Amino acid sequence: MHIHAYEKLWLALSIVLILALIGTVTYGAVGPGVAMVADSQSTVDPGALDEDDRFSEPRVEQVGENEYEAYVVAYQFGFEPTPIVVPANSTVTLHITSRDVIHGFGVAGTSANAMAVPGEVSEITVETDEPTEYGIVCNEYCGAGHHVMEGKINVVSQSEFEDRGGDSE
């Protein structure tokens, strides 16, 4: 098979590009430690969330110094808790599930994004910085009221967070 010299060069450059793209993802995983939503959490019965330790009470709780865990339930057509109140300059691990259909959990304008699938739990960890507010959108079609499904993350100062009793209910 005859392959033109330019075509060989193009082929080589293409393979370099592909390997470089795979390289960036690999570097992201092992270098800065970008973690994927995966199978780290055990399954849950979406019909009996009130009997589940994690989701019977959607909430934010402190688990260490500057470390917090949030348990979020998506449903037709909203999120619980709302707003999700977290302190500034902290590490927050979000656990997200759905009690009915598949929803999305996207923090607008950021890369904090996960699917909310009934029966499964998405886990993502984010770092907060200054106090601000973020909108949460359901970014997976979930029924006729999909466009009204929104939530909010309020990042507040440490002192305000403590004033609220450390919980976002």
Added chain:
Amino acid sequence: MSAAIESEPTFVDKFPDEARVVRAAFMSSFFALLLGAIFGIIQTLHRTDVARIIPSTDYYTVLTAHGVFMVISFTIFFLVGLFTWALTRSLDRPLLNIKITWTWYGLMAAGMTLTGISILAGFVDSIDMSADVLYTFYAPLQAHPLFYAGLTVFIVGTWIAGADWFRTFLAWRSEHPDERIPLQTFMVLTTMTMWYIASSAVAASVLLFLLPWSLGFIDQVNPTLTRTLFWFFGHPVVYFWLMPAYMLWYTVLPKIAGGRLFSDPLARVVFVLFVLLSTPVGIHHQYLDPGIAEGFKFISMTNTMFLLLPSLLTAFTVVASVEYGARQRGGTGLLGWLTNLPWRKPEFTGMMLAGLMFAAGGFSGMVNAGMNINYLIHNTLWVPGHFHLTVGTAVALTMMAGTYWIWPQISNKPIFSSQIGLFQVVLWFIGMALMSNAMHAQGLLGVPRRTAEPEYSGFDYPTMFGGFEELNIQIAIGGTLLFVSTILFLGNLALTMGNPTVSGLAEPLPSPVSGAEDAPKVLDNLRLWVGIALTLVVLAYALPIAAIINRGGLLGPGVGTYPVWVAPLFDALADAATPLLAAITDASGSLLEVVR
């Protein structure tokens, strides 16, 4: 024009029966394009809040119709028409039995009619039927059973089409035992091989889970499992849309440019790579799904990146073939040859612009495939921005441009107006440039896809590349130009059909510069490629699917049913009989209505 050229037969002269099938398939395709375009303009103007003629709850009926009619009916009906032409033309023999050919066409048309009825009934409150589940029909959202049943019949039709082409090829093979598979036939056979592998999963999902569930035979399904089976099919299907465009770029575009395909062997390599790599990548649509291990996502990502290779090779070969054509026409210089190309022909300019946009779509696709940066854009408007460059332009514009070339071959009627055609393809390019660019930009702001009202009460989007409102205007203008372009295309074609038939339109395709004799024989060994493709699929999917079933159960972890089609009539029936009986009655009643 010399007598020799005038006496050259066109496709319809040689194969009138097959040409009739090709025209019928194209007509079905363009009817779907018309419907898809109407729903497209409604949704563009609704989403951007320029004009809202429907309530927002009906937006999802519009969106389902736009998606299904465009990417299932328009693309696949065009494919079966083009492939029937290509196989018959390149084997230079008629199909084995034209009755079988009409049978699969009839099945596809009937199936799509059923599915279309189930979707459009969503607009009519008095009809107890709806399928607002969008093109991806993720459970536990549930459509009317007719939606799933229609899709099944349609896909069975495509399977019989593939069998029809394979049987005709085998008949040719017994008459020509030592010849290489003609290039276009090779493209048909490899693409259909990929399609059989890919569509098996969605068929399993529909027949084992979704259809029985919508009929009430089973109570629940595993949403992650049906979603995974959907994407097993849902990624390779994009190559099923793309391969007709590739066939036109490889075998017709060089001819229009005045030259010949640069390399037949590399075209074969590209199609083989698609057979191997199209399917074991679907999990890249599920990077953000819980319940699937990171390692499986990584395998899918790697395969996806290698899938860039055949498209990068295509970029080289197609440009090289066009340059060869330009130089044959007297073109010189490093870039000066570009002026020696037939830019006034809509079939040429349309395909070239489609190819240019495909390159842009390829780059946004690399972002989608990037497992970590994907978090920024997953399910945002960036994603439809991406696929309106790929399926919405690389495929759709190539199909329209290709029609300007192929329609005279299958009908002996010259195109009504090349000028309108040229204007139309350029208009598509401009409209899509506006719309797609603004969709990508809104996606980066976090604006979600698939929503009737992307502005929210509780927060505003950050401003980056122009504000949300300004981008909305770009989307609305772009969408309007695309709608006008579609109407011009369809109008031009309708007027073409009114033209009298003439002779002398034949445009035979030249053989490549580097022909099939240069291609290693192993490339034609389809059994080998099927074996490797299946191995890769098993490697990519066996463990994830086993893990999903192990975690959630075959029929799901207690997930409910969320029909979008239940209405008062159903409730009344449910009171009288068991829900199961009610569902069956309802479904068969609807079927009967359609049969009548």
